[in-house]
Amino acid sequence: MTKSGGRDGTERLVVIGGDAAGMSAASQARRLRKPGELEIVAFERGHFTSYSACGIPYWVGGEVSGPDELIARTPEEHRERGIDLRLRTEVTGIDVAGQRVRARAVDTGAESWTPYDRLVIATGARPVRPDLPGVDAPGVHGVQTLDDGQALLDTLARTDGRRAVVVGAGYIGVEMAEALIHRGYEVTVVNRGSEPMATLDPDMGRLVRRAMEGLGITMVSDAEVTELPTGDDGRVRAVRTKDAEYPADLVILGIGVRPETSLARSAGLPVGAHGGLLTDLAMRVRGHRNIWAGGDCVEVLNLVSGQEQYVPLGTHANKHGQVIGTNAGGGYATFPGVVGTAVSKVCDLEIARTGLREKDADRVGLRYEAVTIESTSRAGYYPGASPMTVKMLAERGTGRLLGVQIVGREGAGKRVDIAAVALTARLTVEQMTALDLGYAPPFSPVWDPVLVAARKATAKVRQGQPG
Template sequence: MAAERLVVIGGDAAGMSAASQARRFKGPEELEIVAFERGDFASYSACGIPYWVGGDVERRDDLVARTPQEHRERAIDLRMRTEVLEIDTDRRRVRARDLDSGSETWTGFDKLVIATGARPVRPPLPGIDAPGVHGVQTLGDGQALIETLTRTSGGGRAVVVGAGYIGVEMAEALLKRGYEVTVLHRDEQPMATLDPDMGRLVHEAMDGLGITTVGAAAVTKILTGDDGRVRAVATDGAEYPADVVVLGIGVRPETALAEAAGLPLGPHGGLLTDLSMRVRGHEDIWAGGDCVEVLDLITGTTRHIALGTHANKHGQIIGANVGGDYGTFPGVVGTAVSKVCDREIARTGLREKDARAAGLQYVSATIESTGTAGYLPGARLMTVKMLAERRTGRLLGVQIVGGEGAAKRVDIAAVALTARMTVEQMTALDLGYAPPFSPVWDPVLVAARKATAAVRRAGW
């Protein structure tokens, strides 16, 4: 009996995790695996690019988890620099082009995995494609940026457009390379993934580093010099000189192929799947990673979250299902962490505006505490904000900004959200304690106590 063929579109986290996991269940005599990747690298950490640019990671290859050759040694036919142009679901085949030779071929499939990732938002502004303007989505993007920075070595002026996770991380990386850094963003405060009162703490941290942060600043054009290279970024009210510009505006699901093939998309443009990551309505097509929408366990709606943690989990589940085993991905609560210098930033669950949009009434509580016993030298402050449903006391979200040890405390809240705990139930959690690690009352529990009191005052 001939082996089935699995075709994978996308050679990074979700795609190659799916291929590798499927191979663990079925050998080459049972399952042929062909994977297409249009870029120059496979199985790498895009999240590590800011730290490579900033010099914390020494070599590009340190970010590569598994090379194409290592995949091939595991009987996965990984075809690099090969872009899939069309999915024919009726005839169960894909059309791909070799980017070096230009030749095109059709490849049939019995099972298909779509892991096309996300594309960076690149608004159609005048000058947006000028030399010196960079995105940071792929290792190739990071390499191009480093080459620009090397050309202007010794420092210069850098403008970062966008103040989300990637924008804040890139601002710090550029600062480490000796650049004078300005961050432009549309919102009231940086880190719009936080409520404005918590974003203000990030703003203060960036100011303390010497990063200029300009809010309510919509970019209108990129200005270029006589040599065609970027020289400034213009907003409605000002111009900001720049030797290099980094775009950190966010990403959208890369689903043009899927849409053209008639596959179902959600309100955020991502592919819709069932719990097994199978594309809805298509028995032998799966999708995972940044190109899909996932279930929000708090609101019951779908959302798009581009994170490598989810992509790897999706790939493991898809590979198991393709290989004859069983797995599901139940959903997310929206946990994310970052940092700017020594200020750690974390969130999970809903912001205030998310709760309002979902029709939830809520109370909030904000506390300030230290990450260790306050009497120890070097105890660092952190601010914890907690949202709870008004009548039930169910935890809805947590945001944390503070010194060392702040960010990973959000994991306590992520577990509590997944378990649908109330804030009162959280106050009884048996968390670890010793003076070097926490006060007697951990900051998360202090916030839970204050939120419990707020729920009671609201009429629980």
């Protein structure tokens, strides 16, 4: 490879994006290559690096005292390790043919070009902001970065009213609704779907809605937002749907996120059906041997469906970064794909899923059996046992596990990891019934709830088989 980027002929690795994927890649590459062998320059348009965006709702809700607790590694720590980290600097263009990036200083507007030999794109995701009247008014917030979290807290400190409307009921919407309840707000969630948490099947989402209503959250379902009316001062004052209007002193957009790939698109790099960059197993952008991409700006292979999927999670971003850093640093590593595992909570209700929902299986043409069981988190006679609902999908005929959803109290959420491992290993539900899981009355019934569901799924698969 031509050494065009670094000083004195040293190769230069340029990283766009200073959060999980980008800085994990930079740090891993630095472990493998000394500063005299590889110069690393990282650009970040915000004020923070290497932070947990997943923790922002807990910061807003008061469970976490401040942003410092969400930061895994500060800019100073990265620089001490030999990474030229440039904060408040936004990359505005990629010249693939010339192997250089154009960057602009956010505070001064000054622009410059930086050559690279190897490039990492970790531009993350952006909150969905629907094209609605009033969506850019003061008092309307998306929450994706620590800067977004700080802006929201600043608004909360300046706002006298206590009425909040959350638009959308996905992970961010649900978690932000709970955070605002903790802060004493009157919260309404306006959701275009029939139930919250579209990552679950509606019958399981219904359990989440009941829990949210139990917290005092007003749930509005099957509602399409048409406008965010503003007052005389220009601030948002309500959320309007086709059928009603909900007063608001504050609006949170919890509609979800999209991959931030505008920079990559402009450079002619390949994107998939979900808008994310397409990479190979080494996280190299397809068709470009010296460009890698990872984190919330890429699509990943779903190992259950066999199709590309967009799954913006910090767990994946950190793994992507390790793989990219290893490869960009001269080693070799791969990222095989995901099974779609996620976990969340509403107050003490734990919500988990992995694999396919019914509509996912329908979309890819898989025939399946679905079962739902009720069990408890501990032995029924042991103090503190709480109810748990487990839904399981198994492929008709083969019995291969396709997906699991769990809703319950303490001990429910992390049980999904059993199913995640089973999906990765392509186990059948019958094979799952023989898993040697840990048992003691304080932790589980004799038959763990996941295995109860596997037994029921096994019986249903057998009933559907020809004699």
